[in-house]
């Protein structure tokens with residue numbers, strides 16, 4: 001799972017990347033430069049289960065973040081810089097809300113809605129370009145030969161173009177399942193789930209919840225496949241290198257309740273509709289990432305394609321029940337371990353033992 005970090009120049013994209021991944025990179029990102037880093041998703045369940053199983057290895061779920069340079073007001077360059085984003089599963093758009101006289105906003109003033117709109121337009125123009133090219137090809141094909149699948153593609157593209165022309169990002173459209181497959185195949189950037197990450201000034205660290213109201217941004221809330229989260233780029237990126245004690249001290253000086261990392265990761269995990277199932281034994285306790293609604297056999301595939309291919313049954317127990325029982329054997333005795341088939345829908349926090357042949 002990969003999330004792309006985007007935004008105007010000098011808004012705190014690399015600071016956010018650093019908070020999430022702990023990776024230190026040059027402050028100024030050069031055009032065309034890209035940082036890729038992995039963040040471990042915090043998971044208290046794995047920590048507790050590991051205390052019980054004392055495994056040789058603990059593995060957390062991860063999300064990959066890509067930090068591209070600031071989007072310039074230069075269309076040709078943007079088209080190219082947006083290419084890595086087409087592969088992303090979601091986007092995080094960093095919006096500047098901090099004042100800093102030593103580093104004035106390039107537009108001369110702070111205006112989050114203006115900034116958001118200008119980036120959204122870049123995304124939508126890019127999609128419009130892609131969609132128009134694709135439609136041209138599809139129409140040519142249809143002239144040669146009628147094909148219901150290509151016809152369906154044409155309908156989807158026309159609907160997308162209509163939305164884009166009226167400045168509606170494609171993430172706000174609903175599609176039927178068969179259309180969804182088609183539209184996902186186009187990898188449109190304005191279709192990706194979007195997390196607006198508001199980069200607040202240090203003086204706002206104590207009340208991040210209130211940021212949306214304080215900055216009159218309620219317009220951003222409640223849209224489809226869109227979420228809003230606040231952070232304090234400067235303070236929170238300073239936390240990364242500190243010891244636990246130093247972190248506590250800095251956090252209490254600013255009134256921060258928890259490090260931004262956990263909050264931001266949780267928000268992006270939720271936005272993506274992701275959940276974790278767990279596998280637990282002496283060699284390893286591990287969290288695996290799957291989309292909500294995944295069947296047991298597909299979840300097996302997240303571990304290994306062989307387990308998916310030779311799936312027989314899944315032994316499933318709730319993580320809290322396994323923890324309370326103290327072992328797989330004890331949980332079985334208490335009849336808390338269920339035998340589930342291929343189509344069982346895996347739930348967040350299920351601990352699973354896959355039975356497979358070969």
Ligand SMILES: Nc1nc2c(ncn2[C@@H]2O[C@H](COP(=O)(O)OP(=O)(O)OP(=O)(O)O)[C@@H](O)[C@H]2O)c(=O)[nH]1
Pocket residue numbers: 007008009010011012013014015016027028029030068069070098099100103199200201202232233234235
């Ligand atoms: N005062 C203040 N400064 C910040 C904050 N977040 C980032 N900065 C500063 O703003 C500058 C730019 O931050 P970056 O994280 O490098 O921003 P960026 O969006 O990656 O910049 P480019 O890659 O050049 O587009 C740095 O000097 C940061 O220290 C913040 O919340 N408050």
Ligand SMILES: [Mg+2]
Pocket residue numbers: 013014015027028029068069070
């Ligand atoms: Mg940068």
